[in-house]
């Protein structure tokens with residue numbers, strides 16, 4: 392399997408690209424191989440890749456946002472740039488807080504640009520692996536967000552041997568509803584966690600129609616999960632500095648999104664993930680002190696669910712970090 396910049400390309404169903412990248416590497420053309428991989432997107436992406444000359448400049452980008460602009464990531468770029476304060480990210484932190492991996496090896500499946508991996512690394516965890524079907528996202532994660540993790544590009548429904556020691560902690564956030572073959576994804580994650588391991592799935596759409604959602608009971612059946620949360624309850628718990636309340640799966644069919652835990656639930660974290668690690672900076676959503684959404688689309692999706700972000704950042708509220716008026720951004724954000 393070809394490896395560029397330390398990130399193996401093991402995505403199933405992409406034989407032509409894999410062969411082309413391997414040939415470029417054989418010919419000593421690492422830059423060409425990187426450009427070819429940066430052009431590859433997920434099956435939901437509807438835009439054509441930018442021209443090769445533009446993709447060739449990604450490796451010289453000084454910041455995460457500049458790289459995402461060159462990659463033509465559009466709405467996904469807005470999502471990654473502002474992930475630190477969106478309500479579903481806070482829900483994911485609440486899940487981690489309640490079910491902490493501690494010494495377990497962590498695999499984040501569909502890790503995107505590695506936001507949760509960065510949080511785990513900052514809290515002292517070292518055995519971190521990020522898997523995503525889009526090589527470019529892993530490249531961003533490694534370059535700008537969490538350089539300390541290992542990354543492998545693969546589809547969760549057809550994982551290669553990842554060399555993970557069981558029992559492991561497998562995390563999959565804001566992604567399972569995108570996967571069409573959820574049964575295969577659930578099998579892969581449970582196998583990866585192994586005997587005595589843990590699978591934590593966050594923000595799986597139920598009533599939210601985006602992607603390919605299924606009922607909460609179906610996620611629970613596929614994952615064989617007996618612990619479930621409403622996603623909004625997780626966000627509120629993190630903001631309130633309290634433990635989230637689990638709920639019977641049968642009560643969650645009207646939830647926009649749910650979270651599920653299967654296997655060893657482990658213990659809560661010895662940290663308060665509601666308090667970002669720092670150094671803290673003013674959330675870049677504030678321009679001249681006023682909250683400004685990066686796009687109409689972002690405003691529609693996250694605005695109504697982000698009432699913890701005040702319309703003005705001045706005066707700073709006393710709990711500014713917990714409410715993500717102050718955030719902890721990567722150095723080269």
Ligand SMILES: C[S@@+](CC[C@H](N)C(=O)[O-])C[C@H]1O[C@@H](n2cnc3c(N)ncnc32)[C@H](O)[C@@H]1O
Pocket residue numbers: 433474483500501502503504505506507522523524525528545546547548563564565566569570
């Ligand atoms: C909305 S993003 C979430 C990223 C990250 N988990 C987070 O919460 O910040 C969804 C991610 O799922 C990935 N993805 C979609 N289908 C996948 C699949 N079949 N296997 C692996 N990753 C997949 C996408 O490439 C994307 O990075």
